[in-house]
Amino acid sequence: MMSSGDNDRMKDIVFTRGGWIPSVVRQDGELRLLLGAGADATHSPRTFTFPVREDHLAVIREDLGRHLLLWSAVIPLCDAAGTRGPLDESAAVALLDPILLSPPADVDALFRRIPWARGTLVAHGADIEMLDGGRVHAATRTATETPDRKRAQDDAARRRRAARGVTLSPLDAAILRYTGQYAHGATIPKRLPDAVDPVLLPEVMRVLATAEQACAGLSIGRDPRQGKRATDKRDWKRMEAAVGGAVRGVHPGLADDAVRTVSFLLCSEAADRAKDTLLDDGNATGERAGTVLSFTDDKKTEKTWRPGSRLSATAEFWEFVGDRSATDNKVFTIEDEERGEGIQVHFYADSAARITTVREGTDGSGPEYRVEYALIDGMSGYRGLVGAFVRGGCAALDGLGPWMSDNEEFERARQRRDAAR
Incomplete structure (x- = not known):
């Protein structure tokens, strides 16, 4: 969008160097500097113009360095306009004489007082050591019309490191x-x-x-x-x-x-x-023959694994977890219904429970279960737990404890573990 709100008015190009370097155009008989900078709310480039005189145009034609210096000084004004605001034309016009017509020492002094786009000058070949020393006018003697964006990126990275004290x-x-x-x-x-x-x-x-x-x-x-x-x-x-x-x-x-x-x-x-490797316990052949396992999550989604499936039980379980795990879905269960046992993993608390059926339900009474809890040490601990259960059921988990049947005792152990982290 034009800062003056006259996008559709005809413009004749009077002088251009190409690329993104600002051009001078004639619009309704008036010379104006035309530049693109920033973006609107739809991320489309914004363009701005402001008036210049014939003596300004003469310097812009003949002196690439001063042309680039003017550009770098106007860019912050374009940034200040944001996605919808107008360019501060008065501030832009106030830069013309000091940058294009003043002695080099006065140009350097001006650039010590105003914001300016260093990356623009560096990309166009300005001498970096001279810029560092505040000699911006002399720095542009090496300037080129063709930019090197990587040079500007490297210079910005060097300056960020210098701000951290890194050389x-x-x-x-x-x-x-x-x-x-x-x-x-x-x-x-x-x-x-x-x-x-x-x-x-x-x-x-x-x-x-x-x-x-x-x-x-x-x-x-x-x-x-x-x-x-x-x-x-x-x-x-x-x-x-x-x-x-x-x-x-x-x-x-x-x-x-x-x-x-x-x-x-x-x-x-x-x-x-x-990233594309299946999680397995490395011993799929050790899975119990004929065992059918069911996987469930905290949302009551269930998946059944059967012997002969494409994936091993451990790999299938971890794929199920990867697909279903979320901030509000951190409890998963593996159950061997035929043997009356299972494990429940609590990812939110780095813990697990093993559950075994002590007595089947009879005469209308429900079954009796033994529930024991253990702390789990990270993902490797969970992988060991799941692999051991798949191969040998709850009995195979004895060495992965200690297992605690007293819930209060377990909670104290968990709090001690968490406090020590």
Whole structure:
């Protein structure tokens, strides 16, 4: 939208450098600077115009640096307009003479007082050291019409690190470039050897070799309690600690940012390998012959597993959990009705109950059950519990306790466990 509200009025382009660099247009006989910045409520680009004079146009034509400086100074005014507001034309016009017609020293002084879009100048080749030193006019002598957005992203990342007191060595920076996390630390890391200076690549690979050796034999499993493709956070932290400790020990000069990106790379790769892997106890052949099991959740949804099914009972149960688990659905049961026993897992409390039938119901009376409770240690504890029950029923769980039949005793044990965490 035009700041002046005259989108449909005819405009003749008087001067343009192409791309997003502002153009000068003639509209109803008046020279105006036309630029795109920000977006409206529908995320469509907004455009703004404000008047300029012939002497301003002459400088814009001849001096790319001052043209870019004007652009970078007007961008904050466009941002202030938001998704619907008008451009403050008076403030924009007030920038023209000081930026386009004033001596370099006065331009530098102005940029020390006003907000401006540093990334625009950096992307178009402005000298970064001069910008850091406040010499914005001289910095634009190296400017180009073609932008390099990556250069601006890297500069912004460097400044964010500097604000945290972090200075990267060439090797630190090379490691971050290898993982694709130099500019954006929250992105999923990758292996990008072509992004690294060939001189530094062998050193980067030595660091990676240390990390890979440290996590050999470790894996990161799924945690269906949190969803179908969720990662076991405990596995992740264990691998992260192993990699971080080894890399810091062998390469003590590395910055924390570099160590973290290596740990993140190895952990994310391990998690990715596991995301489509079925959860099994590793011993499906040990399942009791002829046993039919039923799975239920806290919403009374039920699923029956029978011998000969495509998946083992343990894998089928964890797929059921992954599909059904939610913040309001954290209790699941496995029941062997024929043998009169089952287990109930309480994901919200890291606990479980085993239930055995002591006496069948007769003459109108209900059956009598023995219920025993145990604390469970994370996803690995639940996997062991489910696998043992599938293979051997409640009797196979004796070594996974202690099991407590007194509910108050169990509650005290749970509170002690939670307090110690």
